[in-house]
Amino acid sequence: MDAHLDNIALLGLVVSAFIVITGCANMIMMGMMWLLYHSVVSVGQVWVGVSATGDRIPGNLPVPRVWSLARVPARTPPSGIVIWAHRWLIFRIMLGAGLIKIRGDKCWRDLTCMNYHYETQPVPNPLAYYMHRNPVWFHQTETMVNHFIELILPFCIFMGRRMCMVNGALQTLFQVLLILSGNLSFLNWLTIVPSIACFDDASLSFLFSAKDGSVKHQVSKIQSQTSTGERPTRSYGSYVRQVLHVSLGVLIAYLSVPVVLNLVNSRQVMNASFNPLRIVNTYGAFGSVTKERTEVILQGTSSPDPNDPAAVWEEYEFNCKPGNVTRRPCVISPYHYRLDWLMWFAAFQTYEQNEWLLHLAGKLLANDPTATSLLDFNPFQEKGPPRWIRGEHFRYKFTRIWGTHASEGKWWIRKRIAPYFPPVNLQGLKKYFQSRSWPLPSAPTNHE
Known part of the structure; x- marks a missing residue:
């Protein structure tokens, strides 16, 4: 068993390292990583499921192609379905976390939870030692900011381009602050990923080169063709990809029904799956805070x-x-x-x-x-x-x-x-x- 688990982990490490280093990915490789992680979570049970890591498996795969590994950007822009699937993911992560707090521990309602959090969190870091000694008014302000970030800000996703980007920026900053003030494993790092979908090409273009053949140049070309009504020639693969994206959208919408019902339920459950493949889950964190x-x-x-x-x-x-x-x-x-x-x-x-x-x-x-x-x-x-x-x-x-x-x-x-x-x-x-x-x-x- 140890050898099998080691081999699964090593294979996932090799595939993910290849994607990060080369910038190449397709649905097959991303699906393979999802399958490997899902296998480890299923076998590991409580050991791997600690802190909801088992339920935070990325079910929305933002990949450009079905099987091609070419680095040249696709001729068609990323599917809006995939982009909105990621926005829907960060929406339910944050709203679920906020609702479970309000419905859970009384200290979230009377603004005293942060008086205890830094000292009683799973694995404090050195900054938590100093943060714990801040005055009461500071902790109350932290709690109110937390409620704003988790309960109100997520709705900015549906309020147009600018507000969506505001949400993405503040959610990313919020996760960075959580990373700095505690050892909450890789959960906050993972949560930053769907927040990136709140930004569009224009807002992130400064990160890329504008020379011919670059990502930025290809994106500008696509945007120019779109504005003039020119449609790029579609290949057989692009139609297959479009069918897969529509199928993914329908699947996510269908699997989101129990998630939405859980969010509006006064007996909301935290970090749970409603389907065996755990593609669309419900999330939450620190619904109660220990006082000692x-x-x-x-x-x-x-x-x-x-x-x-x-x-x-x-x-x-x-x-x-x-x-x-x-x-x-x-x-x-x-x-x-x-x-x-x-x-x-x-x-x-x-x-x-x-x-x-x-x-x-x-x-x-x-x-x-x-x-x-x-x-x-x-x-x-x-x-x-x-x-x-x-x-x-x-x-x-x-x-x-x-x-x-x-x-x-x-x-x-x-x-x-x-x-x-x-x-x-x-x-x-x-x-x-x-x-x-x-x-x-x-x-x-x-x-x-």
Whole structure:
């Protein structure tokens, strides 16, 4: 399975790199990337579906040709159907995110959510540390701007060329600000892409050369032919492409019906698909905001008795999520540490709701190299696997920028809440693994 997943990822990387470097694309290549990603999402389930990445698969493919890879621009302009499909995508992404907030957490309505967001978001970055300390009025202003961007601005798409471009520019700026203030994986980067469809050729022409044979020259030629009523000679392929575009438009309109019904429903669901191919989905983000940050800290010990007061418990350190209070918050966007995100979800749930956590504990009890490769620090890497592993629940808060804790080099202060899951060993997990048809990790010989 690992080899298959690696090959799928590598193939997608090669195809996408080819498109970016050469500027060549067709429906076959774009469809292949969609199919590869859709396959990984289906197999990965919860692991890949974290933070709605599984539902944010691009179903609208803005490609110039069916099979040709020539770099010379097509003789016909891009289909309006494809352009509007992308505008419809950014419209429902932003409106869905805004509606789920208004209908969800009360703090979005009383303008207090941003008081907590920077501290409690999945994986804070260093800027979030400083943004959290802004005054209350600043956070209230942020919340009102958020509502304007997500609830009102999307309708500018339907108000003519200039307002559509205003929407595209502000939506792009909004996503850039989100990228700077948090590690929200590649979601914000992806959301910028459909915003580009809000601009037309004239507004983006300054980005391209005007010499003969260039993209800008070809576009100007097409616009000139259009203004004079001259129609370019159509090939058989252009008719096929037109049929495909019309079919795509009809399909998107049909699949949008449950999405629209969901948007107007007071019981709106967030980040969901209404068709098995996930071509047209519904989106949303941070429908509720946690007011306190809690973390699950995994600890291991080599002591034969986990209840011995003298037992020394050592902590595992994850790549990015808060753990060691002196470690500076990381910057990883657009990369995505999925395990760190899952630990964030687990912290405000129970371990019974996150069975994978005990599966991870079993792997760590055997020092499984695949599991330990997902961590930044394994205290038992050199001295052999632990005998026991437990989960401890802590409350985390940012230190004050000019306070005592900051002068000590601490970014966080934490306080233990309670045990998250009791000490477990491989023998105790045996029946648990067998009941779920999980292979039991090999027991370490030095602890038998």
